[in-house]
Amino acid sequence: MHWFDSIILGIVEGLTEFLPVSSTGHMILTNKLLGYEETPEQLKTFEIVIQFAAILAIALVYRQKILQVFGLGKKETVQGLSVDAFPKRRLNLVHVALGIVPPLGIAFLFRDYIKEIGFHTAPVLWALVVGGIYMWVTEALYDSGKIKRTAETMDDISYKQALLIGVLQCVSAVWPGFSRSGSTIAAGMLGGVSYRASADFSFFIAIPIMTVATGYEVLSNIDNFRSGAIDVGFLLTGFIVSFLVAWIVVVAFLKALQKFKLKYFAWYRFVIAALFYVFIMR
Template sequence: MYDWWVAVIIGIVEGLTEFLPVSSTGHMILAGSLLGIPDSDELMKTFEIVIQLGAILAVTIIYWKRILRLFGLNRDKAKKGQGMNLIHILLAIVPVLVLAYLSRHLIKEHLFSPTTVLIGLVLGAILLIIGEKQQPNITAHDVDDLTYKQAFIIGLWQIVSLWPGFSRSGSTIAGGMLAGASRSAAADFTFIIAIPVMVAATGYEMLQNLDSFTSDTLGFFFVGFVVSFIVALLAVVTFIKFVQKFSLTYFAYYRFAIAALYWFFLLR
């Protein structure tokens, strides 16, 4: 059993990176390696699933008004016209959920390695740069301006994130920009569709690892959950303000730097 400070460190890493376009998977593997946590540690794998729920809760709180609007509530401030609705969400999440379920064993067996994560970090950084440099004319300045086609395209880009290291938020934000969405609209939609996708993924994994929840581990899991929630709340709010003013290429350069460190510590 690990000390509480390990839960704090991993919780911070998860909260900071889960919704930023930098790959939480790559950061978790690097952090785990630096802390001396074996890749085969089943307890830590379950812990990482639990603390993801903290990050999900943070995003749910930030976007609660838009979420209510999806179900016909809080319509007083809704934008005129079609606006974002449940069809947008379904178009964006069904492809990745189906493919993730069908290929889950293949992904775990062949893609969760230091080499594949390193490749994902680098290619994901290149995708962010392409999204910024090749963005067409913006047709969706706000998330409520997104068309069904744009939502579906963003959902297809989300499939790329099944490759560890690519980053779900990075691939969908860049893909959204290439589809004609503004940086902020793509980011908002990315965070909103993350909620059902991550709830489904973490819920499934938790059901497969119920034996890990014992009286000895609950305190450890709780600390990580709370830390992840608080840090994710601050990280997402900060990122939303960041993308309104600055380019995502800064995150691409950061990813290149992390990939270099990743190679130095794990692959040399």
């Protein structure tokens, strides 16, 4: 593995992990284009490390909200009163649990299928296409006014909406390439959550979901870490690059959210699917 590889893969992970474009598809395509020759164990170790870096980046962005959910942050007020007096107006651990338990449960139950079949090229290619269509149709319905918007911020999200997001996220849990962020953002919009709040909630619940998933992968590949299957310098380089890029991407995406329509991501996914077919499946 070359230094150039670790930098490029760190950039790709940071760019795609939280955007609705499928980090899985991009990592597979990038590895192929780079002529990546490392063993599967070495590649898995590297991907675990750079994914953990992306988790830390998103946790940094939402650090205040994390503290508030656990009752440790600065108290917000509504007309001079603490939001604790308005429990329905504050995101809490129940919302988070409803958003993460369904996909984590499904992923655990189907873990063998995901490991053996889910990452094959054909399923990932079709996930890119179907996921793009799903996001495109959802945004069309949302923009048409047929969906009543009832939650403008994360604190407005109801338990029912959080559960809907968690349930629909199950598709991405068992179908690599579908995009976890794409499925959650679109699910929120289908349930009447604003685009911004859907994106915020998607990024926020990614922290515990990815932490659990990464922890599981670390335990499953602990021998690779102990044996030093890959150079520490490469791991550190990929980690730093992934962290910085992921942080920049999320901050920029949230600041210019209205310019990033889901249909644009859908079109992008179709292009990536075409490249996927040309460079990997043919």
